Amino acid sequence: MFARITTLILIVYLLVACGNTTSIAPASTPVASIQTLSISDAWVRSSPSGDNSAAYLTITNSGAADTLVAATGDFAMMFELHTVTNDNGMMNMHPAEGGIPIPANGTQMLKSGGFHVMIMGLSNALTKGQTVPVTLTFANAGSVVVPLEVR
Amino acid sequence: MNIIRTRQLVVVCLLLLIILSSCGSYQFKNTQLTPPDPAYEFVLTDQNNQPFALNNQRGKVVMIFFGYTNCPDICPATLSDMQILRNRLGSQQDSVTMLFITVDPERDTVARLKQFVDRFDSQIVALTGDPTTLAQVYKAYGAGAQRRELPDSALKYAMDHTSTLTVIDKQGQRRLLIGFGSDLTDTQNDITALINE
Numbered sequence: 001m002f003a004r005i006t007t008l009i010l011i012v013y014l015l016v017a018c019g020n021t022t023s024i025a026p027a028s029t030p031v032a033s034i035q036t037l038s039i040s041d042a043w044v045r046s047s048p049s050g051d052n053s054a055a056y057l058t059i060t061n062s063g064a065a066d067t068l069v070a071a072t073g074d075f076a077m078m079f080e081l082h083t084v085t086n087d088n089g090m091m092n093m094h095p096a097e098g099g100i101p102i103p104a105n106g107t108q109m110l111k112s113g114g115f116h117v118m119i120m121g122l123s124n125a126l127t128k129g130q131t132v133p134v135t136l137t138f139a140n141a142g143s144v145v146v147p148l149e150v151r
Numbered sequence: 152m153n154i155i156r157t158r159q160l161v162v163v164c165l166l167l168l169i170i171l172s173s174c175g176s177y178q179f180k181n182t183q184l185t186p187p188d189p190a191y192e193f194v195l196t197d198q199n200n201q202p203f204a205l206n207n208q209r210g211k212v213v214m215i216f217f218g219y220t221n222c223p224d225i226c227p228a229t230l231s232d233m234q235i236l237r238n239r240l241g242s243q244q245d246s247v248t249m250l251f252i253t254v255d256p257e258r259d260t261v262a263r264l265k266q267f268v269d270r271f272d273s274q275i276v277a278l279t280g281d282p283t284t285l286a287q288v289y290k291a292y293g294a295g296a297q298r299r300e301l302p303d304s305a306l307k308y309a310m311d312h313t314s315t316l317t318v319i320d321k322q323g324q325r326r327l328l329i330g331f332g333s334d335l336t337d338t339q340n341d342i343t344a345l346i347n348e
Contacts, residue, residue: 045227045228047227047270048266048270052221053223054223054227077305078305080304080305082223082224082304084224084225086314089313089314089328089330089331090311090312090313091311091312091314092299092309092311093223093224093225093299093309094299094301094309095303095304112224112228113224113225113228113314113332116223118224118304118306120223120305121305
C-alpha cells in the first residue's frame with residue numbers, strides 16, 4: 001500500500017514537472033485618474049529625437065462607458081490614436097476611427113499590436129527612466145494628464 | 152502474490168518510462184513547417200552597405216522579420232523582443248542571425264536602417280535592396296508589404312506587412328513561424344532547440 005502511494009506521488013510529481021509553471025502578474029498602481037477612470041501601466045518606448053514612438057497604458061473604468069478621443073503632448077509634433085488589425089499575421093495599422101472605446105465597468109488596454117497612441121516627430125530623444133506627460137481626452141470624463149514612463 | 156507484485160512493478164516502471172521520455176523529446180511551441188522546405192536564397196545590402204547572402208549563414212539559425220523604421224508599434228516591439236532574446240541566449244547568441252528586412256525601401260535608406268537597429272541591438276542585420284530583388288523576397292516569405300495611404304495621418308502612409316517571423320534552421324530549411332506577441336520564453340526554447348540540433 002505504501003509503495004503504491006509513493007509511486008502515485010512520484011508520477012504526479014513527474015507530470016507536474018513536465019508542465020509549465022505559471023506566474024501571476026503583480027497588480028499595477030494607477031498613475032492618474034479622472035472620475036470613474038483610472039490609468040495604470042502607462043509607458044512610452046524610448047526613441048531618438050525626430051523619430052516616432054508609441055505609448056501604451058491600461059484604462060480601468062468603474063462607471064459608464066466612455067471613449068478616449070484624443071491624446072496630446074508637447075514632446076512631439078503629432079499624437080494620434082491608432083489601432084492595428086491582425087489579419088492572419090498581416091498587420092494593418094490605421095487611425096482608430098471614432099476613438100478608443102472604454103467599456104462600462106471594464107478595462108481597455110492600449111498595447112503593442114492593438115490600440116496605441118502613435119507619436120510622431122519627437123522634439124527630443126526619449127531616454128529610458130525619464131517620464132513625459134501626455135494629456136488624454138475622454139468624451140465624457142474630460143482631460144487628464146498621464147505621466148508616461150520611458151522604457 | 153509475488154507474480155502479481157512483479158507485474159505491478161513492471162507496469163509502474165513502463166509508465167514512468169513513458170512519462171520520462173515525453174519530458175525528453177522537445178515539442179516546438181511555435182508553428183512548425185512540416186515538412187520543412189528550403190529557404191529562398193537572396194543577396195541583399197546590410198546597414199553597413201555590405202552585401203549579405205543568406206547562404207553564408209549555414210550552420211546558424213536565422214530569424215527573419217519584415218518591417219520598416221517609421222513603423223511606431225509592431226516593428227520596435229519585435230526588435231525589442233529580438234534584443235531581449237539575444238541577451239537571453241548568452242553564449243549561444245552567435246549561433247543565431249536576426250534579420251530585419253525593410254518593406255519600405257523608399258524611406259529606409261542604409262543610414263536610416265543602421266540608426267534604427269542600433270537603438271535595439273547593432274548585431275541585428277537590417278537589409279534593403281533593389282525593388283525587384285525585394286519583391287521576390289517578400290513573395291517567397293509571404294511578407295505582404297502593401298502600401299496603405301493614410302491621408303488623415305501625419306505618417307502619410309503605412310506599410311501593411313506580415314508580423315510573422317520565419318525561422319530557418321542550420322541546414323537552410325524553413326522550420327518555424329512565430330506569430331506576433333508569441334511568448335518570448337517559448338521562442339527562446341524553440342531557438343535553443345534548433346541551435347542544439
